[in-house]
Amino acid sequence: MYPSGFPGQEVGSKGSFVSITPVGEVLEGRSRPTFFRGVATVCMKLFSAVQPERVYFGQKDVQQTVVIKKMVKDFLLPVEVVIGKTERADDGLALSSRNVYLGERRRGVATVLFRALSEAERAYKSAGARTRKEILGAAERVVKEVEQEQGGLEPGRRVRFEVDYISLADPETMEELEVVDAKRGGILSGAVKMLPVEEPREGEDLGHSGGPAVRLIDNIILEPEEA
Amino acid sequence: MYPSGFPGQEVGSKGSFVSITPVGEVLEGRSRPTFFRGVATVCMKLFSAVQPERVYFGQKDVQQTVVIKKMVKDFLLPVEVVIGKTERADDGLALSSRNVYLGERRRGVATVLFRALSEAERAYKSAGARTRKEILGAAERVVKEVEQEQGGLEPGRRVRFEVDYISLADPETMEELEVVDAKRGGILSGAVKMLPVEEPREGEDLGHSGGPAVRLIDNIILEPEEA
Numbered sequence: 001m002y003p004s005g006f007p008g009q010e011v012g013s014k015g016s017f018v019s020i021t022p023v024g025e026v027l028e029g030r031s032r033p034t035f036f037r038g039v040a041t042v043c044m045k046l047f048s049a050v051q052p053e054r055v056y057f058g059q060k061d062v063q064q065t066v067v068i069k070k071m072v073k074d075f076l077l078p079v080e081v082v083i084g085k086t087e088r089a090d091d092g093l094a095l096s097s098r099n100v101y102l103g104e105r106r107r108g109v110a111t112v113l114f115r116a117l118s119e120a121e122r123a124y125k126s127a128g129a130r131t132r133k134e135i136l137g138a139a140e141r142v143v144k145e146v147e148q149e150q151g152g153l154e155p156g157r158r159v160r161f162e163v164d165y166i167s168l169a170d171p172e173t174m175e176e177l178e179v180v181d182a183k184r185g186g187i188l189s190g191a192v193k194m195l196p197v198e199e200p201r202e203g204e205d206l207g208h209s210g211g212p213a214v215r216l217i218d219n220i221i222l223e224p225e226e227a
Numbered sequence: 228m229y230p231s232g233f234p235g236q237e238v239g240s241k242g243s244f245v246s247i248t249p250v251g252e253v254l255e256g257r258s259r260p261t262f263f264r265g266v267a268t269v270c271m272k273l274f275s276a277v278q279p280e281r282v283y284f285g286q287k288d289v290q291q292t293v294v295i296k297k298m299v300k301d302f303l304l305p306v307e308v309v310i311g312k313t314e315r316a317d318d319g320l321a322l323s324s325r326n327v328y329l330g331e332r333r334r335g336v337a338t339v340l341f342r343a344l345s346e347a348e349r350a351y352k353s354a355g356a357r358t359r360k361e362i363l364g365a366a367e368r369v370v371k372e373v374e375q376e377q378g379g380l381e382p383g384r385r386v387r388f389e390v391d392y393i394s395l396a397d398p399e400t401m402e403e404l405e406v407v408d409a410k411r412g413g414i415l416s417g418a419v420k421m422l423p424v425e426e427p428r429e430g431e432d433l434g435h436s437g438g439p440a441v442r443l444i445d446n447i448i449l450e451p452e453e454a
Contacts, residue, residue: 014248016301018271021241044245044271049303074243076276 009034018044020067020074023174027167027189028063028217036067043068047079055079060086060094062189062219066174086218092118094218101214103207106194109146109159110216113192116142116166117220120188124180124222132168132178139166139188155199164191164215171221182225189219236261245271247294247301250401254394254416255290255444263294270295274306282306287313287321289416289446293401313445319345321445328441330434333421336373336386337443340419343369343393344447347415351407351449359395359405366393366415382426391418391442398448409452416446 008015017037023029024036047055057065065083072081087095092114093107102110116139123129123138143163150158168177169187180186194214200206207214235242244264250256251263274282284292296308314322319341320334329337343366350356350365370390377385395404396414407413421441427433434441 016245016247016298018243018245020243045302048305051305071243075272078275078278 009038017041018071020070023063023066023070026174027165027169028191036063039064040067040071044071047077052079054082056082056084058084058086060096060218062187063174066172066187070172088114094216096216098214098216101207101209101212102194103197103205103211105197105204106159106207106211106214109150109161110194112143112146112161113190113216113218116140117188117190117218120168121220121222130180130182135180136166136168139190156201159197160195162193162195164193166190180222185224186222187219188222189217191215191217236265244268245298247297250290250293250297253401254392254396255418263290266291267294267298271298274304279306281309283309283311285311285313287323287445289414290401293399293414297399315341321443323443325441325443328434328436328439329421330424330438331432332424333386333434333438333441336377336388337421339370339373339388340417340443340445343367344415344417344445347395348447348449357407357409362407362415363393363395366417383428386424387422389420389422391420393417407449412451413449414446415449416444418442418444
């Protein structure tokens with residue numbers, strides 16, 4: 001990337017960088033403080049080298065799409081950003097190369113995040129909810145339900161997971177919202193860590209590499225209302 | 228500049244920025260830690276909006292030229308950077324809008340920086356000096372001489388000035404050099420603050436606005452040797 005060598009991944013490392021804040025600092029950027037700086041920097045260079053008319057990004061990495069759209073807008077880059085929708089399995093699980101690490105048992109429960117986000121979306125779209133409490137409350141009920149369900153099973157059957165975050169954020173800054181302005185809409189997103197199974201059963205398919213912890217992300221856009 | 232409002236000039240302020248370090252942090256950037264971040268950011272946006280074939284910058288703001296050339300190189304910007312040489316008065320003083328604040332007395336001594344840099348250049352070019360000590364020593368002798376000269380005059384005649392820095396730096400990173408690699412060359416630069424006169428004489432031209440302190444900068448490129 002750099003003629004003068006690799007710049008390092010620390011916040012204070014020297015180099016030529018594009019930073020887009022605050023959007024790059026929250027959610028997925030919180031635990032990886034230079035991740036979106038890296039994304040913006042390499043994309044700026046790539047766009048400059050290739051001079052494309054259109055660039056394509058996947059909806060699944062929603063924060064990345066917001067960072068790129070903000071960079072294109074703020075620097076007036078002459079490029080159109082096209083977002084491809086998230087591909088899903090029949091039960092709704094977002095396709096991801098990581099899914100192969102889940103194994104059958106965890107694969108069955110891995111839809112918890114999408115189901116939680118979908119309930120929150122339903123609260124917004126069908127039930128007219130606008131507050132964070134109402135919208136994320138619907139998601140939390142799904143999570144609690146699945147946790148209780150799994151908690152009632154024995155260790156050889158149950159699946160444990162940890163919710164990293166479920167967020168309701170502004171579509172341009174990704175700052176958390178207390179109330180959704182229906183003219184702007186919002187972004188529902190979340191991350192869930194599927195923990196390794198406790199007691200593998202005889203011959204159980206644990207997924208690739210023995211079924212390590214798998215962190216899954218997903219999101220649903222709350223589209224603004226038509227004017 | 229920003230659709231979402233003015234981002235502020237603090238290091239931690241939120242916004243979309245291009246930072247070019249370490250070159251933006253040293254010398255002129257030391258006392259103004261977000262100055263070159265601002266320069267790089269607005270130039271990136273301007274280049275993107277205008278899509279120019281060539282951009283022109285003045286040699287006098289040498290650190291700015293190094294920041295821009297580094298940005299163009301690191302981000303592969305499709306633009307040619309042209310540096311216009313510093314225009315000078317007959318006695319060598321670099322032309323600057325600030326010179327009108329000097330008044331006649333200080334104007335006569337204001338060449339001290341250029342003379343110091345020129346002596347350092349002569350040590351490099353004609354006397355074959357390569358070490359920081361030899362090269363900057365030549366500049367310091369000029370400064371000392373002028374200081375002694377002025378110190379011998381009475382307050383109604385003398386001029387006081389303070390050397391902010393005289394630097395011998397790498398042409399691409401602007402990091403201070405101990406030894407000049409003649410294949411790379413270097414940048415001699417400096418900043419001098421001309422202090423207000425102590426005792427104005429009857430009817431003396433003190434310069435615009437009563438002759439405030441005036442900070443002057445200048446530089447000379449030590450060109451690499453021909454191969």
